[in-house]
Structure formats: structure tokens, C-alpha cells
Amino acid sequence: VYNEKNIIAISPGSTNPALTEQGFASIFRTTATDDVQGPVAAERAIELGYKTAAVVNDSSTYGAGLAQEFTVKFKSLGGTVLLDEKTSQKQNDFTALATKIASLKPDIVYFGGTYAADTGAGALFSKQIKASGVTVPVMGGDGIYSDAYIELGGGVDGDLATCPGLPPDLLPRGAEFQAAYKAAYPDQTVAAFDAYAYDAAWAITEAAIAVAKDLGVDKVTSPAGRDALVAAVAAVEFDGVTGKVSFDSKGDNQNQAITLYKVVDGAWQPQED
DSSP: OTTTTTOOEEESSOOOGGGGSSOOTTEEESSOOHHHHHHHHHHHHHHTTOOEEEEEEOSSHHHHHHHHHHHHHHHHTTOEEEEEEEOOTTOOOOHHHHHHHHHHOOSEEEEESOOOTTTOHHHHHHHHHHHTTOOSOEEEOTTTOSHHHHHHHOSOTTOEEEEESOOGGGSTTHHHHHHHHHHHOTTOOOOTTHHHHHHHHHHHHHHHHHHHHHHOGGGTTSHHHHHHHHHHHHHOEEEETTEEEEBOTTSBBSOOOEEEEEEETTEEEEOOO
16 A cells, blocks of 8 residues: 555564565665574574474464575575474464474474464463473574563573564664663663664655755655655665664665574573674
8 A cells, every 4th residue: 555655664573575575666674584584593593503493383474484484594504304384373272283393302493473462372382392391492583572472481491583683782873772762761661673663764754854855845745755755765874773774676674683582581682692
């Protein structure tokens, strides 16, 4: 709909590569993509010494795509995939699958999917396979990188998650952003994609100012102004909170940072090494 109306849309958290592969000139994103996130997860798994994996996805576009990217890279690096299974987003009983995974004794279990706020699917999956005797970590993407995953799962210490972007403390202008955020919203904390949302708005603002200077403020929302805005966002380049922001020909941010997190003592901790 945004594309049909030639309205700029910049996503701070949509990670499926397909978003920007449809030829939509006005659609952009500031976050990294799953075709980067999945392979990075595989690379880190190999680096951590995990040579065999059981791979499970929740049949969503997000989960299946992420699992596929992980699988391809993991195999290319010499890893062995012992199992490749699908579940559903609404599933909450993984007993049979947990038993199967336990019998295979993988070094790691990769889950492509989300923690699922309504059913706790991803969290319950981890909890149930651990109950079946699986002692190795569950690894996933940003879909499980949530405090709710820890709360719903219980006993998920050691589990791993990749998340596009850097944590606030590691962002180039993270300290400055967190201080300003706390001043504006004292009762809230900075969440995973907040800085990327800020930079998305910043990109639109930079483009709007450029077009206003060129065509006049009253022309920014005209048809010609909208065309100019699309071109201005595509050409934008600035040092944002998350680092340098600029877009490639598809609309993806050229700054593709991914962070690995681990559940340590009931909280997600970034793994910098």
C-alpha cells in the first residue's frame, strides 16, 4: 500500500530479505536481514565448537527462511544437520519431537521462529526438549530474543540468539541515545530496535529537509515532492545512533551488524568475542 501511494516506509525491524526484493522504490529498512543473520548464527555456532545440529522451524515465512539460511551456511562450514523438522506457530506440545532430538544427541538445536506471546511456542520448545534430556543450547534469531522467552521457558540459561544490530551499550552513539531516551521516557528502557527506529525517522527527516530546501516546504507532500523524497532517502548518508546509515539499490541499510546473545543467569547478555 505504501508503495502504491509512493509513501516512504522505513522498517527498523523487518528482517526477511523478501521485503526489499519486490522492486518497491519507496520501501527501506535500517536493520540487518535474515540472509545475514542466519549465516552469522551458523558461523558463531561453528566457532563455538558445535559440529552437529538439529534444525527446527515454526513454518512461518520468518522462521523457515531463517532456518534455511542457517542450514546452508552451517553445512558449507563443515557442520552436519541431523534433523530438519517443521512445527507450527500455535504448537505447544513438542514431546515427540523432543524425544527424537534427544536420541540424535546434536551439539546444538537451531530454532527458526519466535517465542510466541500467545502460545509461548519457542520458549516451550526449549523447555520441553531440555526436560527430555537435551542438555545442549537452543539457538535462534531475534524472534526469541525477548525477556518473554526467558520468562515463558524457564531453565533456558545457555540458550543463544542472534539479533540484527548492536545492543545500546555498543552502539556508536549509544550512551548519548540512552541518556536522551531516559530523559524523555523515564519509566521505560531502550528495546532492541528502538535505535534503528530512531535512525529510520532520522533518515526521513534528513530527506524531507533536503526536499523542502530544493522545492519549497509546501511542495514536500505533492506528487513531485514524494518522488523527490524517495530519491532523497535513497541517497541519504549520515552518522546515526546505530552507525553510518545509507541504503543500497534495494533499500537495505549497508550497515549490517548482527549481535549474538546468551541467556546468563536469567538475562540476555551480548557475546562480544
